[in-house]
Amino acid sequence: MNPTILHILETVKDPEIPVLSLVDLGVITEVKVEGNTVLVKMTPTFVGCPAMDYMKAEVETALIQQGYIPKVTITFEKSWSSDLISEKGKAALKKYGLARHPILNSLLI
Amino acid sequence: MYGGGNTFEGIKTDSLAQEDPGMLAAFEARIERGEKIEPSDWMPQLYRKQLIRMIEQHAHSEIIGALPEGTWITRAPGFKRKMALMAKVQDEVGHAQLLYSAAETLGKSREQMIDDLINGKSKYSNIFNYPTFTWADCCFISWLVDAGAIVNQLANAKGSYGPYCRALDRICAEESFHLKYGHHCVIYLASGTAKQRQMFQEALNRWWPPMMHFFGPSDKISAHTEVLMRWKVKMGTNDEMRNQFLDMYVPKIWELGFTIPDPNLKKNESGKWEYTEPDWEEFKRVINGDGPCNKERLEVRRVAEARGQWVREALKTPKTSYVTPLA
């Protein structure tokens, strides 16, 4: 990913987990820069994620503030799974005390 | 969502005389230096007792608080609201889970805490003893009760007990997102049809008195809390918290064109808010069990516990454990 854009996107955090950027969360699946326009593809962690619109708006704002024209699309082309969380993200989550899936939390294993 | 205003009864500091003076002084010096107290550290009995009481009340407030909003999940208007409300209420239950774990580090089991809740021995935020008649009541909670809780919780996150502070850091991050959701819901009502505006105005009229109660009795009549403040168990007086809430949210409510049902509400020259003294007799009555929904809320909890008994029993065979300690 273009380092300047990466740097900008890393400032956008998961709305409920301030230690985790959207890049480390793995929901940004593709970035293309065409002149001043930045095309971003995002995918929700789960189909009904209510924070998706909000995260999209935050990405747009961050790019606009740095003088870019964002074109953000939400797509399922590439599905999110916890494997997409970066090593840095995993370490941050562990430190924050979140490591497990909410459904699996109730399992007895 | 917890207002912290339920520390109502006076504190007996007699037990402090039995503590080792050297240990006590060292303990107080650590807190003074801004260190966090951890579960295995020495602490006075009174500190332990007060923290258990506070964290437990907070945890109960999260599960009981899930009920008035929870009843609107099945009725939320449209997918967007429904999804967000489900996620929000789920977060509240998750907060309870975190908080019970934090309290368990002090030596009281979750089971015991829940027993004390359904037997009426321990309290929860008084505001959840009021009913949500309409969608707008639910929006009031999502926005303003959450806002009040954040004011209190942000302060408490700077307190002295490590596990509670860490739980609060996470809780506050989630709550600040909830707050945005709640604010959006109210903005839509405010900018919607006459009927929608009226719905919220009526909710505001109903919920303002309990909202003022939320932070607890006025400092003038409130129990002695100096020692709790010195130990950083309580991080601000009830009136300070209330004032901070009013300062942040009254302008936002006015901005949306709603009328707060208190003709005396205004900010004075010294920057403090003046208001009609809330009815503390009603507060006491409700907190002691005689509010519009106390019985119903506890009954729901009691029934849920009773119906779940066989499941919890079955989890013990073979021996399993489902609690993840926080600390």
Added chain:
Amino acid sequence: MNTALKELLYKMADDQLILGHRNSEWTGMGPLLEEDIAFSSMAQDKIGQGLALYTLLQTLGESDPDTVAFTRNANQFHNCILVELPNQEYDFSLIRHFLFDSAEALRFEYLSHSSYEPLAQLARKIRGELRYHTLHANTWMKQLGSATEESIARLQNALEVALPYALGIFEASPYETELIDKKIFIGEAALKEKWVSKIESVINQTQLHLPDWKTLTPVYGGRIGKHSEHLQPLLDEMSEVFRIDPAAEW
């Protein structure tokens, strides 16, 4: 092709929405906090999946998802009857969750190879989410299905009540042949066969027993809009606020 495809999408979307609604009723009522949270997670997944399927329908010319979900009457819904039944005790909810989600997981596995690419793409996403649902269901079935006398008896009883309704999941659509021929979907009969062996393999790891399949009479009707008395009240509740003013924005 559109009629057949729409029928398929509607019944799946309606299943997700209605079961998601039922799951969400466990919020604050679960036998332990962890289960409140798990059922809420599954509710969010299901309602989100329903929304995504309704959105797909919108691209095929149907109304927007809110209008479709919040303004139809019971006889216009195509969900199977199993999902609309009240939650009852936790035993029934768990058994339903197990029976239904086992079918779902297989259904979306097959759909991830559908010739209708937008559905295949969505199915790949949904399939991943459903893995957690079946993992959850199977773990709890194995635990409670072998624990105490009471838990085993309760699950056995709930299983017997739920099975005829579960068979209703596979009520054939009038367009089965077309869907199969066009490789959109493998078809309900094939799905059911896979499901039966899946169910058997889990039940065999518990102290529960399955009745002879031949003795069971499937409860059909849901797919053609003939529902139990429980669906309309559910829909009335769901649309209570929305109907105050369907043109308003909330």
